[in-house]
Amino acid sequence: MADPQNLITVSGVSKVFPGVVALEGVDFALRKGEIHALMGENGAGKSTLIKILTGVEQPDQGRIELENTAISIKSPQHAQALGISTVYQEINLCTNISVAENIMLGHEPRRFGGIHWKKLNELASQALARLGIELDVTQPLGIYSIAIQQMVAIARALAIASAKVLILDEPTSSLDANETARLFAVMRALKQEGIGIVFVTHFLDQVYEIVDRVTILRNGRFVGSFDIAALSRVELVAKMLGRVVDELQALAHDKGQVAPQTEKGQLIEASGLGLRGALQPLDLTVGVGEVLGIAGLLGSGRTELASLLFGIATPDSGSLSIDGQQVTRFSPQALIKRGVALCPEDRKAEGIVGDLSIRENIILGLQGRYGWFKFIGRQKQTEIAEKYIKLLGIRTPSPDQLVKNLSGGNQQKVILARWLVTQPRLLILDEPTRGIDVGAKAEIQKLVLELVKDGMSIVFISSELEEVVRMSDRIVVLRDHAKVAEYDHAVSDRTLMQTMAGEA
Amino acid sequence: MTQRLKLSVLRHGPLLMTITIFLMAYIIGAQLYPAMQRPQAFFNLFINNGFLLILGIGMTFVILTGGIDLSVGGVLALTTAASAALLNLGVSPLVVMPLMLVMGTAIGLGLGCLIHFFKVQPFIVTLMGLFFARGLAYIISLTSVTITDPLYKYLALTPIYLPFFAKAYIYIPTLVGPALLVVAIYLAYFTRFGRIVYAIGNNEQSAALMGFPVGRTKVLVYGLSGFCSALAGIVFSISLLAGYGQFATGVELDVIAAVVMGGTLLTGGVGNVIGTLFGILIEATIISILQYNGTLSSWWTRICVGVLTLIFIGIQSGFALRKKK
Numbered sequence: 001m002a003d004p005q006n007l008i009t010v011s012g013v014s015k016v017f018p019g020v021v022a023l024e025g026v027d028f029a030l031r032k033g034e035i036h037a038l039m040g041e042n043g044a045g046k047s048t049l050i051k052i053l054t055g056v057e058q059p060d061q062g063r064i065e066l067e068n069t070a071i072s073i074k075s076p077q078h079a080q081a082l083g084i085s086t087v088y089q090e091i092n093l094c095t096n097i098s099v100a101e102n103i104m105l106g107h108e109p110r111r112f113g114g115i116h117w118k119k120l121n122e123l124a125s126q127a128l129a130r131l132g133i134e135l136d137v138t139q140p141l142g143i144y145s146i147a148i149q150q151m152v153a154i155a156r157a158l159a160i161a162s163a164k165v166l167i168l169d170e171p172t173s174s175l176d177a178n179e180t181a182r183l184f185a186v187m188r189a190l191k192q193e194g195i196g197i198v199f200v201t202h203f204l205d206q207v208y209e210i211v212d213r214v215t216i217l218r219n220g221r222f223v224g225s226f227d228i229a230a231l232s233r234v235e236l237v238a239k240m241l242g243r244v245v246d247e248l249q250a251l252a253h254d255k256g257q258v259a260p261q262t263e264k265g266q267l268i269e270a271s272g273l274g275l276r277g278a279l280q281p282l283d284l285t286v287g288v289g290e291v292l293g294i295a296g297l298l299g300s301g302r303t304e305l306a307s308l309l310f311g312i313a314t315p316d317s318g319s320l321s322i323d324g325q326q327v328t329r330f331s332p333q334a335l336i337k338r339g340v341a342l343c344p345e346d347r348k349a350e351g352i353v354g355d356l357s358i359r360e361n362i363i364l365g366l367q368g369r370y371g372w373f374k375f376i377g378r379q380k381q382t383e384i385a386e387k388y389i390k391l392l393g394i395r396t397p398s399p400d401q402l403v404k405n406l407s408g409g410n411q412q413k414v415i416l417a418r419w420l421v422t423q424p425r426l427l428i429l430d431e432p433t434r435g436i437d438v439g440a441k442a443e444i445q446k447l448v449l450e451l452v453k454d455g456m457s458i459v460f461i462s463s464e465l466e467e468v469v470r471m472s473d474r475i476v477v478l479r480d481h482a483k484v485a486e487y488d489h490a491v492s493d494r495t496l497m498q499t500m501a502g503e504a
Numbered sequence: 505m506t507q508r509l510k511l512s513v514l515r516h517g518p519l520l521m522t523i524t525i526f527l528m529a530y531i532i533g534a535q536l537y538p539a540m541q542r543p544q545a546f547f548n549l550f551i552n553n554g555f556l557l558i559l560g561i562g563m564t565f566v567i568l569t570g571g572i573d574l575s576v577g578g579v580l581a582l583t584t585a586a587s588a589a590l591l592n593l594g595v596s597p598l599v600v601m602p603l604m605l606v607m608g609t610a611i612g613l614g615l616g617c618l619i620h621f622f623k624v625q626p627f628i629v630t631l632m633g634l635f636f637a638r639g640l641a642y643i644i645s646l647t648s649v650t651i652t653d654p655l656y657k658y659l660a661l662t663p664i665y666l667p668f669f670a671k672a673y674i675y676i677p678t679l680v681g682p683a684l685l686v687v688a689i690y691l692a693y694f695t696r697f698g699r700i701v702y703a704i705g706n707n708e709q710s711a712a713l714m715g716f717p718v719g720r721t722k723v724l725v726y727g728l729s730g731f732c733s734a735l736a737g738i739v740f741s742i743s744l745l746a747g748y749g750q751f752a753t754g755v756e757l758d759v760i761a762a763v764v765m766g767g768t769l770l771t772g773g774v775g776n777v778i779g780t781l782f783g784i785l786i787e788a789t790i791i792s793i794l795q796y797n798g799t800l801s802s803w804w805t806r807i808c809v810g811v812l813t814l815i816f817i818g819i820q821s822g823f824a825l826r827k828k829k
Contacts, residue, residue: 076715077717092713094711095706096773105699105703
């Protein structure tokens with residue numbers, strides 16, 4: 001493997017976590033001046049491999065070489081010193097200190113033993129200019145958008161002297177099309193400079209747009225490394241899933257059969273529902289056994305709508321009725337009692353309790369419904385948990401696995417299970433498939449359609465248009481915190497996109 | 505430009521508020537009791553509360569990281585008791601003072617290590633530190649021990665007359681607090697250590713992933729607070745010329761209240777030592793107004809500080825909410 005072109009060579013790396021083999025004999029090589037995609041389903045081992053490369057975790061077995069010299073990466077600091085810089089999906093910067101500090105701190109210019117602020121700000125501005133960005137670097141990072149924060153994170157990664165390897169962990173998941181294009185321009189420029197970029201993403205389009213080679217992992221095992229030009233999309237997906245997938249097409253077919261069932265009457269009726277500063281008054285209905293899609297860009301008011309429907313926020317205008325009965329008290333507790341459930345967008349912060357087991361997480365939902373004083377026997381708990389693990393296909397060795405050790409897709413399924421045990425009538429799904437791989441996505445979509453067949457109503461919020469169109473009976477489009485249009489399921493992606501962007 | 509102005513008002517709003525309230529309190533006091541109009545009354549705030557400022561500076565750094573240090577009063581009392589005992593044994597004050605500083609720093613570093621390496625809550629660890637240090641002070645002596653050392657006496661009793669102010673004076677130990685404040689400002693704004701303290705307070709995990717030495721910084725912050733506590737103990741024992749385990753009982757809470765009034769958030773990451781200075785000046789002003797009054801119970805100090813702290817927390821949340829929008 002002594003290829004002089006190789007920046008990083010990983011061979012035979014294994015890592016075992018309690019109850020889960022995260023990586024087993026994985027090989028990976030990154031060349032100078034290439035963009036190398038790391039792909040795989042959730043739970044494939046991408047995150048673990050990255051954590052090993054950045055020194056957060058230590059491998060149990062295997063060998064890592066940097067420019068053909070064996071190394072062991074002891075800590076994130078050590079990785080940086082070696083020239084391996086990382087930008088994480090959840091931006092790991094500090095919002096209270098200035099943009100300039102976020103970029104330069106750790107290798108700040110000094111004068112008379114103290115920080116040379118003027119020079120520090122200059123250097124930070126230059127580092128951002130390299131990425132084509134100009135902003136006031138003396139302001140705290142927190143006042144800027146997520147996209148800008150992402151760019152600042154990249155600037156920091158590069159500002160570290162002699163960065164040879166840049167790892168981008170799902171950098172585009174919170175960027176819009178323009179911002180992504182800008183990021184790609186930056187990535188191409190860095191590639192020209194000879195930097196090796198590891199690019200983790202779930203977006204196939206992006207892979208084919210920018211990547212040179214791809215390494216695929218599945219269930220912690222190495223599937224292979226390929227030149228992207230020699231690998232078709234179907235082959236790529238098939239290798240990721242380990243099977244030939246026509247599930248997505250099949251799904252579209254299913255949908256055609258179950259289509260409109262609005263005759264069964266309305267479950268939710270909102271008129272003039274709004275909250276100053278969050279959502280302009282809008283009318284909305286959800287029929288029994290209907291999927292109502294909500295389309296809109298990040299910040300268009302999608303999440304605000306969900307929190308009104310679930311009683312997290314109290315509207316200051318309009319009314320909401322469930323089954324013809326007016327809702328008078330807005331609190332999650334009151335609305336859960338009326339049969340509303342919400343799977344929030346940020347599952348880590350708002351959805352799961354990572355330190356409890358799958359069984360405990362699922363039972364939490366039931367306990368909320370039964371009241372705290374009703375005792376549910378241990379055996380009954382395990383029974384319920386196992387039923388849902390099987391039903392939703394949660395991949396785990398046992399119901400007593402801690403939820404934090406599961407992959408994103410499986411965590412999402414646990415949240416779903418927790419609500420399903422309470423048998424809700426309206427299920428609000430806020431970005432249920434975000435950050436989840438193709439296979440798990442298809443499973444969750446299929447599950448949603450099955451629930452609808454049983455008469456459950458669903459509000460489906462997603463930023464993936466194609467998914468919204470495929471899943472929904474009707475689609476409401478939000479823009480700038482207001483409802484701008486309503487379509488039936490025959491609408492095209494293109495029309496939707498134009499409405500969302502405000503061109504139609 | 506106006507946008508920038510608005511941002512900087514939002515950023516420095518809590519500090520401006522603290523300064524305004526201090527000025528208001530002082531002006532009201534001066535109207536009620538003309539004696540407070542003399543410059544000496546103002547300098548007395550520093551003479552009488554210098555040790556609070558020193559403790560407050562250490563505490564500010566700890567709270568900025570998102571931690572808390574309840575041990576400060578205990579370490580202060582231990583320092584006074586140990587100094588008095590050693591001086592009475594005839595040990596030179598030039599040995600005793602550095603020794604006390606080393607002891608305070610060591611206690612702080614020890615507590616910091618427990619917090620960092622054993623992942624115990626700072627509240628519990630420093631509470632234990634408080635009991636330990638105060639207990640040790642009583643082991644040294646159950647009663648107040650008078651200090652007769654000539655250097656301590658000289659430092660305690662020799663006024664320095666200030667230029668520009670007729671007859672206004674301070675003592676040498678009075679200068680320690682303001683001098684430490686200058687050092688602390690430098691530490692907070694011009695060193696990597698200071699900036700990492702802010703970063704840790706905002707998000708410890710992020711700070712670690714950015715490659716900062718989170719563990720070392722946290723341990724050092726408690727070491728700094730221990731150093732400040734011992735320094736405050738030395739200043740305290742000089743001004744009272746005595747050492748006693750019962751000195752400064754409950755002072756940790758006064759200090760925390762002052763830090764909070766100064767605009768430092770208990771959740772960490774936001775605040776500064778200048779605010780702490782004014783937080784302590786507010787407490788000091790209330791105390792001195794009550795002393796000039798002479799008839800009111802001294803417990804009114806606590807009541808006023810309690811109410812003011814509550815108001816400050818309200819104002820801070822207001823600013824924080826504004827910022828988010």
